Amino acid sequence: MPRLFVFGIGGTGARVIKSLTLLLAAGVQTNGYEIVPIIIDPHKDLPELKDCKNLMRLYKKIHNSTYKDGKGNEKGLFFHSNMISLNEIMPEVGPNSFDQDERIDASFGDLIAYNTLAKGDVNRDLIDLLYTEGTLRTPLSVGFKGNPNIGTVVLNNFEDAAWYKSFESILDAEDRVFIVSSIFGGTGASGFPLLVKTLRESSNPTVKNIVIGALPVMPYFKLTEPDSASNHKEIDSNNFFTKTKSALSYYDKNLTGVNALYYVADPTEQSTPYINNEESQDNKAHLVELIGASGILDFLNKDFTKIDSNHYDYALKEDANTIDFKNLGDELRDLIDSELTNYLVFTKLNPLLKSFPDAAINKNELFNDQFYRSDFVRDLEEFNVRYFSKWLSELSENERKFKPFNLSTSTDALHLLKVGSPIKNKTLFGLKNRRFDTSNFINRMETLRSKYKHIPIDSKASKYLALLNGAIIEVLNEEYNK
Template sequence: MMDKLFVIAVGGTGMRCLESFVHLCAIGMLDSREVEVLTLDTDQTNGNKGKVEELIRLYNRIKSSDSQEGGTPNADTFFSAKLNLYRFFTNYSGRGRENYKDLVKLSTGSPEQQRDNKLLSDLFLDHASVQEFSLAHGYRAQTHLGSMLIYHGIIEAARNILKGTNVLPQERELEHFISKLELAGESARVFVFGSVFGGTGASAIPVIPKALKDFVSVRSNGASSIDLSKTKFGATLLTEYFTFRKPDEKQKGSKEDSVIADASFFPLNSQAALQFYQSDTTVQRSYKLLYHIGWPVESRHADEGAGVGKTITGGAEQKNACHITELIAACAAYDFFIRQYMPDGQKAEYLYKSAPFRNDTFSFTAEDLFGNQERSAEIFANRLGAMFSLAHISLTANGGAWGDLGIKAFLNLLHKQRLTQYASITDAECADLNDYFKLFAYTYDKDHFVRGWLYQVRNSIAPGNFIFNSKAFADNRTELDRLDVGSVFSDERHHWPKSLISSRYNTFVNKLIDSGPAEQLQKVNTTKEKFLAHLYNALSASQGFKLN
């Protein structure tokens, strides 16, 4: 019996790691699996959070059918995993909840209690700033405060549910997620995405297992609990890999930003966090595997080209570009979910990988990301290449990057070639697929080229190499029009075949006409699922990977 899979993404960095994980699911890396996904943040308006939640909703629209919202798991095809999304954010809106001082009610109780509470709070938290800054945009690198308040928010939700009155929608979603975790018991694998150098993620990783355990106990009034010694937890220990402009004195002098994260302290924050995780017995006993991921060269500016005059560390404007380290974090989750060996001792094990660094830049192959466990690297390269080529087919060969054609135009082409079994796929379903490819690869905003996830990942290591040749990442209309969609790989062995009288693209279309989906093996039932499986089979056959 396979373990049940759970993902928790915490804070802005955790959301971007989840974005990469969703794209791994879209290319087909988690065949036949169902994943429960929880987004957890203090900042309900965070741009990265909103972006990945919309990505999952789009993913689920693509998989949905008339009879099953979010679809069912498939095998050896695109969008093969089923994703169930739950959202929880701590509530810091409303009178008496805006800051620490009000939230913990320092001014209530007897004079002696107020005095003792103030002395204790002042011992750990600066009175003039930390106790009074707005919590709405996260914990601003105040992880000691953040850990306490994240735990408080989760337990507060459990108490509200137990009372059964004024339960907020996000508290219900948290309950549904934890109920599935409780039901899975020993067969649960929980992977936490978050950074250790900032605010929310660094605050949450140490306390999440205990908070989930205590939520179950509080909600059940002590009748139930989670055995942390048996539930398998893993996490990223993602150290600093980006920076942003230093806040100026004017911004730091404002009441809103009197406490604000300063990227110059990220390396120090990372070192302190790693020392803490190594020595803290709760962390060591709660987690089975900790994946240490970092960026050992100069960090890229997350707000480069943003056109804003102040430091952005939260809110709707926080939409940082994707980075290779986030894909590595997603690969760590994949490794955690498929690996057979799992430590059973009382101390977490640390894992890390490395990649070649030459001429002051990194280059990445599929083996650098996945190793060769169960031929994962070859499977990843094949499926990423298939999705990348399909994105180019939709966006450039059929005009999807400049309008609403894309997959619809490709279906019309197949119809003319007498491949008519997919005529019932609706315009809305085609538009959803085309929109996904735009987020995955690229699109145009009028005449402005907009990089999607894969382009952003590759750009984070440019001019280093990333599996595909540089021409595959063309970023202007002329180069895209000239692009041979069957030659995206650096390794020519995986270029599509062509004949003396036919291009690679036309040869692929002919292969598509002569092939079809394996409905039972690929677990596909709807017309849309059969179409995606059909495409996947023809693309994989064209790329020539030896996967069997």
């Protein structure tokens, strides 16, 4: 099976990979590719980095529980695509994790051995011309604080790292590489061109000719104004556009060998900026990150016969502050509409099924109290509540709102779930207000049992997800096509 190695460089890289993981959970397809995320970010204490790694760990755990015996869901259902870490392919590179670079507990000055140079040394004088005293004191454990000039120096020799050498040694001709980074900060802006250069100059012919895609993310948010009295004043979002212009100018002249470049940005500034604090950076999910993740999936569905640079830009169908499925471009809508809708219904139904112990499906498939207290069901609940539901909620609350759903819709009125939904509240024998509710899906699960009889009854996780997923797809397809 071919693999896509997704390099998420810096905070933006991790946030796009987070959106990608949630889309895969919803059943969006990867054209048969396994996904191998590799996060590059020296800021190991960043909460959103830890959150992204835990999300991927949960995804993998649920996928493995469902597909462990090859008896799981058929293609196109929840958690179908395999996500693995580089460490699983090559255990010798270290413990199982999705990030590979190491934390650097040193200042930039210490890293370049500034203090070992004697005063009057021409090299010390040159460094003094290039960097301020504050820059030399910058602790690298919290990233590069929007300074690509620091990142370029720090990351310049990552090709010598053991994990990178292992990565090059396992790359097959059918594999692909995709790089996600911002180009208005420090880590991503420096790491992206360095990684492309390293790949294209490799002595390994397979690596040198590998198909490469990239998502250089342009500005899509602003930060609170830096305060001279604050501990977090190094990053000034007023400089984001200047940095972006400089990066684009550099890429135009010097960056070659990328098969597909996907550009995305949101130039509309928020009226309420993100908190300027690199120690937390606990900011809401943004539509740009979702669109960026869709670019990765688009890349997997394109053919590349030679190293030509193809450029793709994304524009909304309508420039509005509140976006639903009608405002999205047709290709993106077709990619995620049904999948996100299906999975949102799943998050609403999953906690309720244990409340119907006498339902035929629970009795016939032995979905009993023990099953509903299992680690598998608990993992699903954590994934849905802590990540998927929170993600949709944050997308609907940001300045550029992505709000295709009425998230507060109750399970006895699911016909109201999607904004502008064509599903009508039903009537039965002339009686009004027959609700489109949980019972529609529970009953359908029972009728689908024969379709999934090939899944052994002791593979409960596989059978449960297949039945519920299949019921949601069939019921919604019928309702939306009426």
